[in-house]
Amino acid sequence: MPYVITQHCCNDAACVPVCPTNCIHPTPDEPDYGTAEMLYIDPDGCIECGACLDACPVGAIEPDYDLPQGSMPFLELNATYYAEPEKRDYEQTPWEEPGVRNWSGEPAAAAPVRIAVVGTGPAANYAVQYLQAQRGLDLQIDVFEKLLTTGGLVRFGVAPDHQSTKTVSDSFDRSLGQKGVRVFLGVEVGVDITHAQLAERYHAVLYGVGASQPRRLGIAGEGLAGCIGAPDFVAWYNGHPDQRDLEVDLSGERAVVIGNGNVAFDVARVLAAGDDHLGGTDIADHALASLRASGLKEIRVVARRGAAASAFTTPELLGLKELLGDRLLRVDDLGPEPAAPTALDSYKWDLIRSLPTSAPAGDEPVVVLDYCRAPVEISGDGRVGSIRLARTAVDPASGAVTVSEEVDDLPVGLVISAVGYRAVPIAGVPFDDARAVVPNDGGRVIDVDAGTTTPGVYVTGWAKRGPSGVIGSNRQCARQSVDALLSDLADGKLDAAKDATDVPELVPHAHGLDMWRRIDSHERAQGRGVRRPRIKLVDPADQAALTAP
Ligand code: NAP
Numbered sequence: 384m385p386y387v388i389t390q391h392c393c394n395d396a397a398c399v400p401v402c403p404t405n406c407i408h409p410t411p412d413e414p415d416y417g418t419a420e421m422l423y424i425d426p427d428g429c430i431e432c433g434a435c436l437d438a439c440p441v442g443a444i445e446p447d448y449d450l451p452q453g454s455m456p457f458l459e460l461n462a463t464y465y466a467e468p469e470k471r472d473y474e475q476t477p478w479e480e481p482g483v484r485n486w487s488g489e490p491a492a493a494a495p496v497r498i499a500v501v502g503t504g505p506a507a508n509y510a511v512q513y514l515q516a517q518r519g520l521d522l523q524i525d526v527f528e529k530l531l532t533t534g535g536l537v538r539f540g541v542a543p544d545h546q547s548t549k550t551v552s553d554s555f556d557r558s559l560g561q562k563g564v565r566v567f568l569g570v571e572v573g574v575d576i577t578h579a580q581l582a583e584r585y586h587a588v589l590y591g592v593g594a595s596q597p598r599r600l601g602i603a604g605e606g607l608a609g610c611i612g613a614p615d616f617v618a619w620y621n622g623h624p625d626q627r628d629l630e631v632d633l634s635g636e637r638a639v640v641i642g643n644g645n646v647a648f649d650v651a652r653v654l655a656a657g658d659d660h661l662g663g664t665d666i667a668d669h670a671l672a673s674l675r676a677s678g679l680k681e682i683r684v685v686a687r688r689g690a691a692a693s694a695f696t697t698p699e700l701l702g703l704k705e706l707l708g709d710r711l712l713r714v715d716d717l718g719p720e721p722a723a724p725t726a727l728d729s730y731k732w733d734l735i736r737s738l739p740t741s742a743p744a745g746d747e748p749v750v751v752l753d754y755c756r757a758p759v760e761i762s763g764d765g766r767v768g769s770i771r772l773a774r775t776a777v778d779p780a781s782g783a784v785t786v787s788e789e790v791d792d793l794p795v796g797l798v799i800s801a802v803g804y805r806a807v808p809i810a811g812v813p814f815d816d817a818r819a820v821v822p823n824d825g826g827r828v829i830d831v832d833a834g835t836t837t838p839g840v841y842v843t844g845w846a847k848r849g850p851s852g853v854i855g856s857n858r859q860c861a862r863q864s865v866d867a868l869l870s871d872l873a874d875g876k877l878d879a880a881k882d883a884t885d886v887p888e889l890v891p892h893a894h895g896l897d898m899w900r901r902i903d904s905h906e907r908a909q910g911r912g913v914r915r916p917r918i919k920l921v922d923p924a925d926q927a928a929l930t931a932p
Pocket residue numbers: 599600641642643644645646647649686687688694695696699757758801802803804850851852853
């Protein structure tokens with residue numbers, strides 16, 4: 384009886400090297416790792432030793448005899464990955480993570496090696512962990528975070544009903560608390576301290592700042608009240624200080640979510656789920672109150688391609704289906720069947736095809752998966768009132784989407800565009816505005832004017848590769864960037880003398896990690912009495928007012 388990987392797999396592959404029979408795939412060196420929706424256990428290779436279960440940072444692995452009812456489909460999903468013969472053709476010897484180098488005694492010129500890490504989300508934290516894993520390297524890591532809380536996307540991006548995913552932050556907080564790490568909270572690089580000041584004081588500056596701004600649709604009416612970018616909406620329900628006053632009007636009967644990636648699904652689920660589902664989570668109180676008073680009857684998730692090209696992942700569809708049951712439906716045609724599908728593509732297609740096409744009338748909101756339609760205009764008198772959706776056609780060769788003249792005008796009270804995230808430029812750091820990332824070569828930041836990389840400046844995570852992948856995808860991404868940094872170090876490119884002792888004087892208002900620990904324990908204590916993981920403090924003034932016990 385095998386172990387099974389379930390919905391909240393974070394893809395960080397910590398389970399892979401500990402498996403004695405190498406039966407968890409794809410491994411990070413296999414070609415489909417970068418695009419894999421999750422990792423899968425071969426039921427015929429698993430010897431039920433439980434090593435993967437102990438290694439998984441988010442509790443996503445379960446023995447099949449103990450699977451909760453809602454996770455039963457993952458038995459078949461894990462097995463489906465291995466339905467293709469070549470997927471079973473792996474070596475039985477365990478996959479080994481590339482070893483870290485032993486630095487004892489070198490590089491003497493740079494000791495201690497001073498590294499500034501900007502950000503405390505998954506990208507930055509996986510980088511810190513990999514730096515700390517180096518043997519014999521005399522390191523001083525200073526971490527800068529503009530908020531008083533750590534965690535970045537884990538706190539403000541992961542949906543409140545995905546609590547197990549958030550447990551990954553426990554190991555991040557442990558790393559930030561280690562000897563050799565100083566944390567400066569409430570310090571915005573580019574505002575409170577400049578990039579040039581960091582570059583002067585540190586052998587290397589590594590940016591792991593994520594991507595927090597919405598990508599725009601670029602259609603008329605997008606600026607109307609009631610049309611909100613998903614990054615802002617997600618930050619609102621997760622209690623991000625910058626979005627705590629966002630105006631979210633849920634009094635209308637219909638919300639339209641544009642795009643059908645996992646963010647669109649998070650948004651749709653939060654809008655549709657009732658108090659029973661969200662009331663016991665760490666959703667921000669202001670969002671919970673608004674959702675309780677919601678008048679929504681329909682949440683329409685609109686995709687410009689057909690169902691075979693759905694951007695959401697199968698685990699998330701299984702989760703939504705489990706939550707909503709027959710209230711989830713799909714109207715109109717699904718679009719063309721998948722061409723040359725893999726076993727996993729067929730599984731996903733069959734799952735979407737099996738959804739009902741109509742829903743029983745009722746008071747509870749219905750989620751509609753709407754395909755082959757793209758928004759062309761949003762209109763309303765001062766605020767969103769209707770959205771025009773046009774039928775689309777997709778060129779099978781190029782994948783290009785064209786809109787037709789066939790349009791529908793739908794009355795709508797809320798439009799959320801979940802069409803991607805953009806990184807925010809940092810003064811003094813190169814920025815590729817078209818791709819909305821920091822231009823880089825494998826993590827080395829490129830000086831666009833000179834056309835070369837700048838030794839000592841690195842980037843990782845969504846600011847490096849764009850907004851793709853799940854939390855754990857940042858682990859391999861961070862390894863690549865840190866490896867670039869370390870090889871520059873070994874090549875003597877980061878040898879100049881550096882002194883960062885005056886940094887606390889440059890940012891006298893900064894708080895240390897103890898500030899976050901106070902917020903964390905206060906929030907958890909507040910949640911305990913009402914059976915919630917925490918009650919978030921969303922006002923930085925309230926956070927800063929928490930004094931040491
Ligand atoms: P995404 O997966 O890239 O989806 C973006 C969606 O927006 C696609 O459906 C895309 O359609 C659509 N889109 C883009 N431009 C559009 C336009 N002009 N008009 C209409 N539609 C447009 O991005 P995401 O949902 O923001 O997620 C970002 C990453 O975070 C993903 O890797 C996701 O898996 C991950 N994530 C994971 C979880 C989870 O595991 N629970 C939760 C949240 C996010 P096309 O395909 O046609 O371009």
